[in-house]
Amino acid sequence: MRLKSVNPKELSIEALRLFTGRMPLLTAGDKTACNTMTIGWGGLGSFWNRPACTVYVRHSRYTFQFMESNDYFTVSILPKERKDALTLCGTRSGRDTDKIADCGFTLCYGAGDAPFFDEAELVLVCRKLYAQDMTSEFVIDSGAAASFYPEGDWHRMYIGEVVEAYQA
Structure with missing residues (x-):
């Protein structure tokens, strides 16, 4: 594997800009089976005094069933030159x-057999801590x-605890 393990608590500030300007997978x-999708929303921080990553998935997405049936998920940042893969993963369904295979990714596995890609620059392996549906009744700024x-x-x-991290 090309990626090296790093302590999630020691990630640089640049790594914390994961969701600004880069579209992660x-x-x-x-x-036995997995799926990946491009995401545009998310966040990093602290939750229950643990390093945490927050992601959002619509019920209609094929990845949703994998999120529901597994305790772990990964968030991967690809090099900028792999924009083609981000486009494909954001416009086609794994169904x-x-x-x-279409992107030529090399699968690796982290904690909980969570799949990620050796081609990434940064990978966060997360163990789910909390999940909740977003609903209109809790929206404060309906215009947004x-x-x-x-x-x-x-x-x-x-919301997942970042339990492992890998960097190129």
Whole structure:
């Protein structure tokens, strides 16, 4: 494996800019089956005094079933020159194509057999701590949210403890 293990508590500030300007891949599953998707929303910080990563997945996404049936997920940052892979993983469904094979990714596995890609620059392996559906009744700024949910296909929020990290 090309990536090296690093302590999640010692990630640099630059690594904490994961969701600003870069579109990560969210991957869930295990050694028997998995799926990946490009995500645009997320956050890093602290939750219950643990390093944490928050991601959001719509119920309609194929990755949702993998998030629901596994205790771990990964968030991977690819090099900028792999924009083609991010586009493919953000526009095609794993129900219809093997996105991992189509992108030529090399699968690796972290804690809980959580799948990630050796081609990444940075990988966070997360153990789910909390999940909750987002609903309109809790939206404070309806103007900010309205354009994202015209069909009512709301996201489920997942907060995971970052238990492993890998960097190129």
